[in-house]
Amino acid sequence: MPELRKDPVLGRWIIIASxxxxxxxxxxxxxxxxxxxxxxxxxxxxxxxxxxxxxxxxESYNPDSPGWxxxxxPNKYPALVxxxxxxxxGEGLYxxxxxxxxxxxxxxxxxxxxxxxxLPTDHMLLVFKAFQHRIRDxxxxxxxxxxxxxxxxxxxxxxxxxxxHSQLVALPVLPRKxxxxxxxxxxxxxxxxxxxxxxxxxQELKQDVRVVCKNKHYITITPFAPRTPFEMWxxxxxxxxAYHEQTEEQLRALAEIFSESLCRLxxxxxxxxxxxxxxxxxxxSRYMEHFxxxxxxxxxxxxxxxxxxxxxxxxNPMSPEKAASYLRESLERIS
Amino acid sequence: MPELRKDPVLGRWIIIASxxxxxxxxxxxxxxxxxxxxxxxxxxxxxxxxxxxxxxxxESYNPDSPGWxxxxxPNKYPALVxxxxxxxxGEGLYxxxxxxxxxxxxxxxxxxxxxxxxLPTDHMLLVFKAFQHRIRDxxxxxxxxxxxxxxxxxxxxxxxxxxxHSQLVALPVLPRKxxxxxxxxxxxxxxxxxxxxxxxxxQELKQDVRVVCKNKHYITITPFAPRTPFEMWxxxxxxxxAYHEQTEEQLRALAEIFSESLCRLxxxxxxxxxxxxxxxxxxxSRYMEHFxxxxxxxxxxxxxxxxxxxxxxxxNPMSPEKAASYLRESLERIS
Numbered sequence: 001m002p003e004l005r006k007d008p009v010l011g012r013w014i015i016i017a018s019x020x021x022x023x024x025x026x027x028x029x030x031x032x033x034x035x036x037x038x039x040x041x042x043x044x045x046x047x048x049x050x051x052x053x054x055x056x057x058x059e060s061y062n063p064d065s066p067g068w069x070x071x072x073x074p075n076k077y078p079a080l081v082x083x084x085x086x087x088x089x090g091e092g093l094y095x096x097x098x099x100x101x102x103x104x105x106x107x108x109x110x111x112x113x114x115x116x117x118x119l120p121t122d123h124m125l126l127v128f129k130a131f132q133h134r135i136r137d138x139x140x141x142x143x144x145x146x147x148x149x150x151x152x153x154x155x156x157x158x159x160x161x162x163x164x165h166s167q168l169v170a171l172p173v174l175p176r177k178x179x180x181x182x183x184x185x186x187x188x189x190x191x192x193x194x195x196x197x198x199x200x201x202x203q204e205l206k207q208d209v210r211v212v213c214k215n216k217h218y219i220t221i222t223p224f225a226p227r228t229p230f231e232m233w234x235x236x237x238x239x240x241x242a243y244h245e246q247t248e249e250q251l252r253a254l255a256e257i258f259s260e261s262l263c264r265l266x267x268x269x270x271x272x273x274x275x276x277x278x279x280x281x282x283x284x285s286r287y288m289e290h291f292x293x294x295x296x297x298x299x300x301x302x303x304x305x306x307x308x309x310x311x312x313x314x315x316n317p318m319s320p321e322k323a324a325s326y327l328r329e330s331l332e333r334i335s
Numbered sequence: 336m337p338e339l340r341k342d343p344v345l346g347r348w349i350i351i352a353s354x355x356x357x358x359x360x361x362x363x364x365x366x367x368x369x370x371x372x373x374x375x376x377x378x379x380x381x382x383x384x385x386x387x388x389x390x391x392x393x394e395s396y397n398p399d400s401p402g403w404x405x406x407x408x409p410n411k412y413p414a415l416v417x418x419x420x421x422x423x424x425g426e427g428l429y430x431x432x433x434x435x436x437x438x439x440x441x442x443x444x445x446x447x448x449x450x451x452x453x454l455p456t457d458h459m460l461l462v463f464k465a466f467q468h469r470i471r472d473x474x475x476x477x478x479x480x481x482x483x484x485x486x487x488x489x490x491x492x493x494x495x496x497x498x499x500h501s502q503l504v505a506l507p508v509l510p511r512k513x514x515x516x517x518x519x520x521x522x523x524x525x526x527x528x529x530x531x532x533x534x535x536x537x538q539e540l541k542q543d544v545r546v547v548c549k550n551k552h553y554i555t556i557t558p559f560a561p562r563t564p565f566e567m568w569x570x571x572x573x574x575x576x577a578y579h580e581q582t583e584e585q586l587r588a589l590a591e592i593f594s595e596s597l598c599r600l601x602x603x604x605x606x607x608x609x610x611x612x613x614x615x616x617x618x619x620s621r622y623m624e625h626f627x628x629x630x631x632x633x634x635x636x637x638x639x640x641x642x643x644x645x646x647x648x649x650x651n652p653m654s655p656e657k658a659a660s661y662l663r664e665s666l667e668r669i670s
Contacts, residue, residue, distance in 0.1 A: 003654075005559055005560040006560055007558070007560040008519075008523070008531055008535065008559070009516055009519040009523070009531055009532075010515055010519050011519060012560065012647065012649075013560070013648070014560045014561065014649040014650070014651055015648075015649070015650045015651065016653075016655075017652055018653060018654050022652065022653070024564070024565070024603040024604050024661050025603075025605075079650045091559075092538040092541075092542070093531070093534050093535065093538060094538075094559045094560075148646060148648060150646060158643075169648075171648075175646050175647050175648040176647040178646075178647075180345055180647070181345060184343075184344040184346060185344055196344055197344075199428050200343065200428065203429075206427075207427070224340055224342070224343070224426075225340040225341055225342040225343075225347065225348070225349045225429075226349065227349060230359070268359040269360055270360075277646045311483060311485065311512050311513075311612045312347065312510050312511040312512025312515070313348070313349075313350075313483060313504075313506075313510040313511070313512065314347075314349040314350070315349070315352055315414045316349055316350065316351055316352070317357065318351075318353060318357070319351045319353050320351075326359050
C-alpha cells in the first residue's frame with residue numbers, strides 16, 4: 001500500500017509509492033522516448049488496461065472495446081490505491097496515512113499519433129468534459145479532498161507513454177501549492193474585497209502586454225512572474241472558483257483557447273515538452289469569492305529546471321512581455 | 336538590468352534575466368554535456384572570467400593567475416547585477432524591483448576532471464570555507480537578505496560547465512522555500528519550545544532506519560518525506576542556525592560526511608546528476624533557536640521531475656528507509 005507522508009517543517013505531503021524489486025539504477029530513465037512498439041492505450045488493446053470508468057463516443061454497450069473517442073481508465077501502476085481506510089497516524093513527530101486515492105488516465109484520442117494541441121475543438125471538448133465528469137464523480141467519495149488534473153507532454157515533462165493522455169489524482173489531502181494559492185488569494189480578498197485573479201485579468205486587459213489570446217469566455221496570459229519562458233495561464237474571464245461548474249458553451253471556448261495557446265507555443269518551440277495543471281477549488285467547497293480556477297501551462301526547458309525546484313527560487317531568462325509578443329506573432333509568422 | 340518580480344498570489348519572487356537577442360528555440364538545451372573544448376574555469380584561462388573575489392592556495396600575489404586550489408569569481412552571465420539601487424516599485428497590483436544581487440561561481444578545483452565528491456578532505460574543506468567566507472563578506476551589503484549557496488552537478492541538474500563548480504546568489508529577498516521553512520520551524524518551536532530539526536535528529540538516531548552515516552559533528556539522513564529517491568539531508572548534530580559560524584573542525588567533519596554521502600550516492604547510481612542547496616539563516620539574523628542549518632542533496636532523476644514542481648505534489652517511488660539501506664550498504668558492496 002502506498003503511503004502519504006508529511007514533511008514536518010513545510011507541511012508538504014508526498015506519496016511514497018514503492019515499486020517492489022526495483023534496483024537503484026532502475027530510477028534513471030532514458031531521455032529518448034520509446035517510439036513504436038506495443039501501446040496499451042490504442043484501440044484493440046482495451047483488455048490490457050484496468051476496466052474503463054468513463055467513455056465517450058462508443059455507440060454500442062461493449063465496455064473495454066474499440067469505438068471510443070475519449071476513454072478514462074484507472075492507472076495500471078497507480079500512485080495511490082482506491083480501496084481502504086486512510087488510517088491517519090503518527091510516527092514520533094512525523095505524520096502519515098495510507099495512500100488512498102484514485103489515479104486515472106484520460107486517453108484523449110483513439111489515434112496513437114494525435115497531439116492534444118491538434119485535436120479538433122469538438123474532440124478536445126470531450127477531454128475537458130471528461131475532467132469535469134470525473135471530478136463530479138470523485139467528489140462523492142468523502143475520503144478525498146482534491147482532484148489534481150494534469151498533463152505531462154513529452155518525455156522530459158514526465159510522460160511515460162507516447163499516446164496522448166492526461167491524468168488525474170484524487171487526494172485525501174490538499175496539495176501544498178493549491179493550499180498556498182488559496183491562502184494567498186484569501187489574504188488579498190480580505191484586504192481588497194476583490195478576487196486577485198479578477199484584478200489580474202483586469203490589469204492584463206488594460207496593459208495588454210502579456211495577453212496571448214482571448215475569446216468570449218477565456219483569456220491566456222503569460223503571468224507577471226513566470227517560472228519559465230513561455231509559461232501561460234488560462235483563466236475564465238468571469239469569476240468562477242469551480243472548474244466542474246463550467247457550461248458546455250464555456251468548455252467549448254476553453255477547448256478553443258487551449259488549442260490556440262498550445263499551437264502558438266508549438267510554433268515558438270516546436271514539440272516542446274510541457275506540463276499543464278488545473279488549479280480549481282477543493283472538493284465539496286462552497287462557491288469561493290476569493291479563488292478563481294485556472295490552468296497553468298509550464299513548458300519544460302531543461303536548462304532552467306536545475307536547482308530551482310529545490311530552492312523555490314526561479315531564474316527565468318525571458319520576460320513574459322517578450323514571451324507574449326513571440327506567442328502573439330507566432331501563428332502569423334507561420335501562415 | 337535584470338528584474339525581480341513577485342507573484343501576487345503566492346508571494347514567490349522570480350528573477351527575469353533576459354538575455355538579449357535570444358530566439359525562442361535557443362532555450363532548448365541539448366541533453367548531451369559538452370566534453371572537451373575550451374574551459375574558462377581551467378588554470379591559464381583566468382583572464383576569461385571576471386576578476387576573482389576570493390582565492391585559496393596561491394602563494395604569490397598575482398591575481399587572476401594559476402596556482403590556486405579554490406577560486407571564486409563573479410558569474411560572467413549573472414542572473415543579478417551587483418551595482419545599482421533596488422528601486423522597489425509597483426506596477427498596478429504587481430511588485431517588482433531591480434535585479435540587484437551577486438552571482439558568483441566557486442571553482443572547486445584547478446583540475447578539470449575532478450569530481451566534487453572525490454576531492455580529498457583537505458581540499459573539500461577549502462570549498463566549504465569559501466562558502467563561509469563569501470557569506471560573511473556579502474553580509475556587509477545591506478541590500479542583501481539572503482545568500483543561496485548551491486551546486487548543480489550534471490547537465491540534467493542544470494550544470495552548464497563540466498569543470499567542477501558551485502554557485503552562490505546573494506538576494507535582496509528571501510527565497511520562498513527558505514521563508515516557508517523558517518515559518519514552519521517557528522510554528523513548531525512556539526508549540527514545543529524545541530527546534531524541529533533537533534527533534535528530527537533525535538528521532539532519526541533512535542529509529543535508526545533513515546540514517547545514512549554520521550560522524551562527530553554531522554549526520555546524513557534520508558528525510559521522512561523525501562521528494563525523490565535518495566534525497567539526503569546533512570545536518571549538524573549540535574543546534575546551529577548559521578552555517579557561517581561553524582568552526583574549522585566542524586567544517587572538516589562536514590567535508591568528510593559530504594564526501595562519504597556523495598560517494599554512497601554515486602555507488603548506488605553512478606554519476607547521477609544532483610543539486611545541493613544550503614539552507615541557512617538569513618543575513619544579519621540573530622541566533623535562531625528555532626532554525627537549524629542544513630544541506631539538502633536532491634538527485635535529479637528525470638522520471639519524477641515532471642509535473643511535481645508545478646503542482647508542489649511529489650510522488651516518490653522509493654521509501655527513504657529503502658534508500659537509506661541502499662546507501663548504507665553501497666560502499667560495502669563495492670569494497
